[in-house]
Amino acid sequence: MEKRAFLAVILSIAVFYLFSFFLGPEKKPAAPGQVAGPAAVTPQPAPAAAPLASPTATPSPAVAEKDVTVDTAFYTAVFSNRGGALKSITLKKYHETLKGKPVVLGNDADPQLYNLSTRATGFNLPDNTVFTTDTDSVQVADNQTGQLVFNHVSGQGFTVRKVYTFTGNSYGIKVETQLFNNSAAPLVGAFQQVLTYPAVHKVKDNRFDTAGSYLFADDSLKSDKTKDLTGSSKRYDKGIQWAGFADKYFLTALLSEKNSIASVELKKNASGYLESVVSSPQFTVAPGQSVAVEQRLFAGPKDIDILKSMGNSLEQSLDLGWFTVIAKPLLYTLKFFYRFVGNYGVAIIIITVILKVLFFPLTHKSYKSMKDMQKLQPKMAAIKEKYKNDRDGMNKAVMELYRDNKVNPMGGCLPMIVQIPVFFALYKALMFSIELRHAPFVLWVTDLADKDPYYVTPIIMGITMFVQQKMTPSQMDPVQQKMMLALPVVFTFMFLNFPSGLVLYWLVNNVLTIGQQMYINKLVKD
Numbered sequence: 001m002e003k004r005a006f007l008a009v010i011l012s013i014a015v016f017y018l019f020s021f022f023l024g025p026e027k028k029p030a031a032p033g034q035v036a037g038p039a040a041v042t043p044q045p046a047p048a049a050a051p052l053a054s055p056t057a058t059p060s061p062a063v064a065e066k067d068v069t070v071d072t073a074f075y076t077a078v079f080s081n082r083g084g085a086l087k088s089i090t091l092k093k094y095h096e097t098l099k100g101k102p103v104v105l106g107n108d109a110d111p112q113l114y115n116l117s118t119r120a121t122g123f124n125l126p127d128n129t130v131f132t133t134d135t136d137s138v139q140v141a142d143n144q145t146g147q148l149v150f151n152h153v154s155g156q157g158f159t160v161r162k163v164y165t166f167t168g169n170s171y172g173i174k175v176e177t178q179l180f181n182n183s184a185a186p187l188v189g190a191f192q193q194v195l196t197y198p199a200v201h202k203v204k205d206n207r208f209d210t211a212g213s214y215l216f217a218d219d220s221l222k223s224d225k226t227k228d229l230t231g232s233s234k235r236y237d238k239g240i241q242w243a244g245f246a247d248k249y250f251l252t253a254l255l256s257e258k259n260s261i262a263s264v265e266l267k268k269n270a271s272g273y274l275e276s277v278v279s280s281p282q283f284t285v286a287p288g289q290s291v292a293v294e295q296r297l298f299a300g301p302k303d304i305d306i307l308k309s310m311g312n313s314l315e316q317s318l319d320l321g322w323f324t325v326i327a328k329p330l331l332y333t334l335k336f337f338y339r340f341v342g343n344y345g346v347a348i349i350i351i352t353v354i355l356k357v358l359f360f361p362l363t364h365k366s367y368k369s370m371k372d373m374q375k376l377q378p379k380m381a382a383i384k385e386k387y388k389n390d391r392d393g394m395n396k397a398v399m400e401l402y403r404d405n406k407v408n409p410m411g412g413c414l415p416m417i418v419q420i421p422v423f424f425a426l427y428k429a430l431m432f433s434i435e436l437r438h439a440p441f442v443l444w445v446t447d448l449a450d451k452d453p454y455y456v457t458p459i460i461m462g463i464t465m466f467v468q469q470k471m472t473p474s475q476m477d478p479v480q481q482k483m484m485l486a487l488p489v490v491f492t493f494m495f496l497n498f499p500s501g502l503v504l505y506w507l508v509n510n511v512l513t514i515g516q517q518m519y520i521n522k523l524v525k526d
Contacts, residue, residue, distance in 0.1 A: 063132050068148055070138040072168045074300070081131045083117030083194075084150035084162040089299045091250075098438050098447055105252050105299050110196035110273040115252065116297065118177060122189020122282070124156055131162065140168040157183030164297075171300030172310055175254070178292045181285040188284050190262070191293050193254055195276040197245035199226045199268060207248045210432075213266050213276055214251070214317050215243035221316045224266055229274060233267035240264055241312040243278055246302065249434045254278050255296040255312045301434050304331055320432060326425035331433055338435070344448055345441030348430070348501055352508040355426075359419055360516070367520045376405060430502045441504065448501035455496055457503045462492030464510035471517045 067087065070077040077089040088107040095102055106115045112128075119127050131150035140146040150162040158181050165174035177191045201208045212225040218238040228234070236243075240261040244253025254261070262281040269275040280293040298310055307315040320327035330351065337347035356363075379401055387394035430436060436448040444454055452458060465488040495503050 063130055065130060066133075066136075068133060068135055068137060070140065070146070070148060070164075070166055072140045072166060073142055074169070074171055077173075077299075079148060079164070080114055081133050081150055082128050083114055083119075084129075084131045084152075085114035085117040086297070086299070087114050089252075091300060094250075094301055094434075095438065103250060105250055108198050108201070110269065110271050110275070112271055113194055113196055113269075113273075113275070115195050116175070116254070117194045118160070118162055119192050119194065120160075120179075120189050121192065121279070123158060123179075123187050124154065125152070125160055127194075129160075131160075138166065140166045142168040144168045157181070158187055171298055171306060172255075173297040173299075174294065175297050176292050176294045177280075178290060179283075179285055180290040181287055184287050186284055186286050188282065190282045191280045193278045193295070195244060195252065195254065195278065196269070197274045197276075199272055199274055207250075209248060210319075211247040212245065213243075213274060214246045214253070214319075215264055215276075216241040216313050216316050217243075217264070221319060223319070226268070226274065229266055229268045231268075233265055235263060235265045237263040242298075242314055242317075243276055244298075245274070245276065246317055248432060249302055249437055250300065251302050251307075251314075251317050252299045253297075253314065253317070255298060255310065255314065257294045257296060260293050260295050302432075303434055304328065305335070318432065320425070320428040323421045323425035323428065326422060327429040330422075330426050331429040331435075334429065334433070335435060343441065344436055344439040344501065345445065345504055348448075348505050349508050351426070352505050353512065355422065356509065356512045356516070359422075362419065363513070363516060364520060367517060372405065376401060426505065427502060430505060431499060433501075436499065436501045439501075441500065445500050445504075448504070449499045451497045452500045452503060457500055457507055458492055458495040458498070461495060461503055461507040461510060462488045464507060464514060465491055468510050468514050468517065471514065471521070 063081070065080060065082045068079045068081070070079065074093065075089050075091050078087045079085065080087050086106055089105050091103045091105065109115045117127060119125050119129070129152055131152045133148065133150050135148055138146045138148050145168070146166045148164040148166075152160045154160070158179060161178040161180070163174075163176045163178070165176070167173075175193070177193075179187065179189075179191075181187045197211075197213070201211060212223055213229075215222050215236060217236045217240040222236060224234060240256055240263070242253045242255040243261065243264040244251060246252070260280055261278055263279045265277045265279070267275050267277075278295075283291045283293075285291045296310070296312075298314060300306060302318050304315055304318055307318060315328075318328075320331075334344065334347050334351060337350050338344050341347055341350070380398065383394060383397045383401065387397060433449075438446075439448045440446045441448055445452060445457070466485065469485055469488060495506065
């Protein structure tokens with residue numbers, strides 16, 4: 001829907017402004033291979049596979065699957081010892097609806113393979129390996145840290161330990177996966193962390209309009225939807241900073257620490273879920289030695305400040321389209337004013353006024369040029385009548401008329417075109433900003449990211465657009481003018497289901513434009 005609305009706005013603005021002219025005339029931790037045991041090893045090219053020696057540690061006995069709950073001020077997470085995985089994470093500060101249940105991430109992952117389930121290549125650590133843990137729950141206070149440790153002692157002479165470290169005031173979770181070689185032969189391999197995500201969401205919500213796989217690799221954002229992975233897989237292996245799954249407002253991603261992600265493979269698995277396999281670089285662990293692969297997990301809101309604080313270019317997950325370079329500064333500005341006024345609706349009004357002031361010289365020139373063109377219409381009609389059978393002569397006479405009256409036929413168009421990138425940048429910033437989600441304005445407008453429940457603001461917006469249209473100088477004939485008056489009706493219906501924050505921007509902009517046109521009409525007398 002968002003793409004159709006975006007296209008409709010582009011076409012409508014293009015028609016509105018061009019029709020009259022052309023139809024008239026973070027912290028950097030250890031790299032993979034850093035030791036988390038008694039002695040250090042350095043990753044090296046893998047030698048030929050060697051047979052595993054008899055185990056020197058007692059294998060883990062068969063254990064039942066169990067859950068461990070981790071509670072912080074920001075979230076409540078449920079981990080499983082099956083795969084040492086994350087089953088779900090409940091975000092305490094965000095809700096599905098205005099007064100509904102908290103947002104839960106990960107609960108819709110593949111039940112056969114939980115998020116962040118650990119497996120390995122090169123040695124035997126299969127999917128859904130059941131780890132042991134002595135912990136039943138972890139409580140983490142603000143500014144404090146806590147740990148959850150999973151262990152697996154293999155019957156083939158190695159031990160895998162997975163350590164989660166939590167901070168009470170952060171959505172970031174440190175994930176360290178360790179391998180201890182208790183055998184008599186080197187171990188060569190790599191760890192894999194597996195993320196899964198629904199191919200199709202059962203709940204129809206515009207939050208999932210842009211849901212899919214997102215990763216930042218080779219200095220650019222890569223996004224893949226279900227249709228991109230049907231019947232095939234994709235692999236990324238250059239400069240991976242993070243990889244995960246996201247929707248419009250929330251992101252679950254695994255972040256690299258000193259190149260601890262070597263590759264990411266995306267596919268649709270046998271259960272019908274999207275699967276992202278995040279692999280570490282290959283390592284070699286000598287007998288009696290150990291290795292640790294350190295990464296970070298982020299599961300939280302796509303708030304631009306929170307994302308930026310995580311490092312690794314995680315803020316790139318907030319994709320604001322073609323004009324991101326303009327949209328993100330506008331979003332920062334919106335948050336800046338919110339800190340002073342405490343209301344995002346008021347902040348939107350302030351930004352709209354500022355933009356109107358900044359573009360006043362351009363719009364003033366545009367409307368003045370349109371007014372001057374309108375005054376020349378009688379002379380233009382006379383020229384057309386005089387040279388109706390001589391196109392070259394008519395064009396020459398029209399250009400002389402423009403020159404004599406110092407009128408630029410493109411003067412009303414070009415200043416408006418310059419503003420279009422800013423408009424669409426603000427459009428994207430307001431449309432995809434989690435800051436507006438469930439943010440109240442006044443009275444009945446209780447959620448600036450949702451539509452106006454009573455359609456009051458879209459209707460008023462349509463009325464102001466109609467007034468603005470009537471005041472705009474035009475060189476069109478009466479039939480064309482009537483056709484153009486249909487635009488406010490089209491926009492009104494289009495904006496009925498738009499976020500009320502975006503409608504508020506357009507409404508305030510229309511009101512300011514009407515005032516500006518009244519001022520210009522006084523300056524440029526007929």
